[in-house]
Amino acid sequence: MKVLVTGATGNVGSVVVAELLKRGAEVRALIRKPDAAQKLPPNVEVAIGDLLDPVLTEEAMKGVDKLFLLNAVVADELTQALIAYGIAKRIGLKHVTYLSVFKVQEFRDVPHFASKLAVEGALREFGVPYTILRPGYYMQNDIGLKDALTGPGLYLMPLGTAGIAAADMRDIAEAAAISLTEEGHEEQTYDIVASSLISGPGNAALWSQLLGKEVKYTGHDFDQWEKGMRARMPSWSAFDLRMMLQGYFDRGFASTETEVARLTKLLGHTPRSYEAFAAETAETWKS
Numbered sequence: 001m002k003v004l005v006t007g008a009t010g011n012v013g014s015v016v017v018a019e020l021l022k023r024g025a026e027v028r029a030l031i032r033k034p035d036a037a038q039k040l041p042p043n044v045e046v047a048i049g050d051l052l053d054p055v056l057t058e059e060a061m062k063g064v065d066k067l068f069l070l071n072a073v074v075a076d077e078l079t080q081a082l083i084a085y086g087i088a089k090r091i092g093l094k095h096v097t098y099l100s101v102f103k104v105q106e107f108r109d110v111p112h113f114a115s116k117l118a119v120e121g122a123l124r125e126f127g128v129p130y131t132i133l134r135p136g137y138y139m140q141n142d143i144g145l146k147d148a149l150t151g152p153g154l155y156l157m158p159l160g161t162a163g164i165a166a167a168d169m170r171d172i173a174e175a176a177a178i179s180l181t182e183e184g185h186e187e188q189t190y191d192i193v194a195s196s197l198i199s200g201p202g203n204a205a206l207w208s209q210l211l212g213k214e215v216k217y218t219g220h221d222f223d224q225w226e227k228g229m230r231a232r233m234p235s236w237s238a239f240d241l242r243m244m245l246q247g248y249f250d251r252g253f254a255s256t257e258t259e260v261a262r263l264t265k266l267l268g269h270t271p272r273s274y275e276a277f278a279a280e281t282a283e284t285w286k287s
């Protein structure tokens, strides 16, 4: 059984590739640049393509059985996703596992959530067997805060105080590989969320303890945050992420025990916690 993985050079896709190989699946990766093949395990087949190019995307899909579809947060995310989905439908792939996002239906004013909701709609409507994965905030996002945490001691993500759902990428990848290699996951939507909720002040306190220094939460002034992010990413992207974070703050993004229990059953273990992720990461930074 061969699976085409999109986003295979990225954070989640690279772990999905490893989990599929571990389960004995054959993997083909759709990558944009031939050089990127060096990042992949040697037994992964490579198809050079671009999700904005239907011809190359169709070539990449020929001869595979299933698709793991992950789209980057880009301005044309919906077009890229529907090109891949439309071709998968036309050539009759046996299954598509789609990487969506937690509570997607409650954030229809956030551009990248709205794209994912539209793709979920297509998956449900057009009859190709599918599984939808809806992860919370990636714990591994916070690896990018290393300099601020270990330097001035600042926790910069405006996560608010109420507590939001988080997901470890390794759990996302396991869920993806299970849905693609085992029976019984057709037409299922799985929330990928850990049981402990994370917050700005809570994460600052946790990192203080782990790093043995004071770490302060910088608060949630969304205007300031968006302005700062414009220096680091395109302004549409800063806007999109601000809408998401402000949405978490205004409407909540918490997981329930029922959602966690369902994921525990799927994975066969308790979802990894932010506390465990942070402890492991702090150890790596110290060494």
Ligand SMILES: NC(=O)c1ccc[n+]([C@@H]2O[C@H](COP(=O)([O-])OP(=O)(O)OC[C@H]3O[C@@H](n4cnc5c(N)ncnc54)[C@H](OP(=O)(O)O)[C@@H]3O)[C@@H](O)[C@H]2O)c1
Binding pocket: 006, 007, 008, 009, 010, 011, 012, 013, 030, 031, 032, 033, 036, 049, 050, 051, 052, 070, 071, 072, 073, 074, 080, 099, 100, 101, 102, 112, 135, 136, 137, 138, 139, 141
């Ligand atoms: N971060 C979070 O907290 C969070 C939470 C829930 C859901 N998500 C979702 O997770 C996804 C991002 O996952 P990630 O962090 O693993 O992504 P990532 O590390 O940013 O990787 C994106 C991947 O997409 C590929 N890509 C970009 N444009 C492409 C194109 N036109 N054609 C083909 N491939 C293309 C990139 O390839 P190159 O190597 O060529 O650039 C890369 O492999 C998004 O859909 C996001 O909404 C994120």
